Amino acid sequence: MKKHDQDFMKRQNRLTVFEIIKHQQPISRAAIAKQTGMSPTTVSRIVGELTEEGYLLETEQVSAGLGRKSTLLAMVDAAVLSVGVELDRHQIKIGIVDIQGNVVAGDTYPRSADESAEVTLKRIGAEIDRLTKSNQIDCARLIGIGIGLPGIVDNDTGVVIFSVQLGWKNVRLAERLKEITGYDVAIDNELKVKALAEHMKGAAIGSNRTALLGFGNGVGSALIVDGEIYRGKTNSAGEIGHTTIDPNGMMCDCGKAGCLQTFININSLLSEANKIRPVRSIEELFEARRAGERWAVYLVERALMYMAITINNVVCMYNPDSVILSGELADKFPEIYEEVVELCFTRFVWEPLRGTFAIMRSELNEQGVVIGSGLMSQNCFFALE
Template identity: 30%
Template sequence: MMTSIIGIDIGGTTVKIGIMDPDGHIMDKWEIPTNHANNGAYIIPEIWQSVSQKLDSTAVIKGIGIGAPGFIDSSTGYVYEAVNIGWKNVALADELQTISGLPVFVANDANAAVLGENWKGAGENARNLIALTLGTGVGGGLIVNGDMVDGENGMAGEIGHTTIDPDGYLCNCGRRGCLETVASATGMVRQAMEKMEKKPNSPLVSRYKQNGTMTTKDIFELADAGDESCEEIVAYTADILGLIIANIATITNPSKVLIGGGVSQAGEDFVKLIDAAFSRYALKRVRHICELKTARLGNDAGMIGAAFLVRQRLDHLTF
């Protein structure tokens, strides 16, 4: 009889669900819409309804792991606030455990993705690792001496909210000059909009008028074509990321740095620029043993990492 683990990644648009074997191999996966109605009150019961429809009577499920957005106490599975799905003071682990009858373990979604990437992805079970996810924002996570760093109230590893310019752009967190105001997809587009104001006849402006919008894909394509403004945006963004990684690496001394998310998919050239900046700023002894790589699990990282939570917390059981 096959023993399984359920891994769940709750996002603002969809909930990704996977049934995995104890070694993290996905046997089945699917998505359901994230129901925002009534401040997300239906998300938990709809998750279990969807899961229970997939299970047969012979299924042996050891537990459920969940990666969820927001501010989370991973020791209790309590979500203090997850703005993008409407949650505030939700006892996620307790509620799902009550309706499922299974052990439930919860982590912040970014941390879950880091655990997944380290378990089955590019991390290759590194004991000391830094991970950055470059998307609409900048997510992050730290593994130190084999353990995910949560901090006193779950805020450790919020790399995207490292200050790079105290007088910089206003961030959604309420502070100014956070890394994600520059190095995220949103931040890079913001840089492009400023460039367009200064150079109204640039290819950037032509592309913007043609498409009616601006994306990081446009920025990287124009940079590859030799547009000076876009080359400057890409170079500056890579330089800032390299500097931040070097500073964090001085504190945590990792063997690997993983770069993931949509922006990282711009190509190896962008990752090489980040790596070069990291080399410029890092202490030689730190840099010497540290490898910078592109993450490889994509959208599956969160649910695989959620499944790893079950393995991690129930390692005293036989799988």
């Protein structure tokens, strides 16, 4: 075996042991060896390294049957912190995330839709600095930054290939933000990191095949298969918002006509609403619907119908056991959940697939992308160490 292959296996073994302890703590060295098939010597070496570096602690001893007592291992939650960032058209969310995915400090900052990449990245750097200082965060424990954003992302090189919502193309985000902050930076599509968060500590725990759908400023999806995010060849799997529904339909921000998201996303809904009367926010549109204004009822119910159609199409393509509804529309207006579920099972879900999957709300809601981004950064750190 070549040296680089040996180094890769060592890194993978280290990450595997770390993840087992994180999710199954407290746990013994013997139990880890049994699960992984690694030798007790290898497990002890990795545990020793992680303990020496301050990531693990040994807890009380317990009796394992009639044999020797085993020392149990647990994580030191604050030993490692990372920065999770959600970058969207109109706002930036930043959170400091611990090993268990808890946000120990965070804030939200407005962003103008036409703000350049350089201005945005400098602002992120400045706000991270302010956030850590105001919350007395020990920066020696910060191991990196993770960013989730809408669009096509090369997660290996840290380049934003194309983001309609941000108006960015070929932005070397990870490289530039590292220059600004000094921290290693990992980036990915926002729904993929949110799916990671839901899988690790949210609605997708225990699921073998989960489809996460995002309805908000855009429309997209992410698929988790056996604990891994399905990416496709160019990490663009799941971009269902730009599937064509009506070639003679409304123009999408991407330059095509009749994309699925033009029937659902917030910008399109507000654009249609403003043909009737001035509507400044999605909240105003839903208020008009609750007041029984026919045009508002039509726009919202049409959007809900297309959400149900989207669920049917995704279920037909991927046959998941769970579907998670997420995004700004689902988070801000939880009442639409019941309506979408009813539409799915009374009108749109293909008969043979009814009863084969559950439709769930996101458990992490508006924190999902920040948590997932922070955990992504930690995964990169422990894989490379």
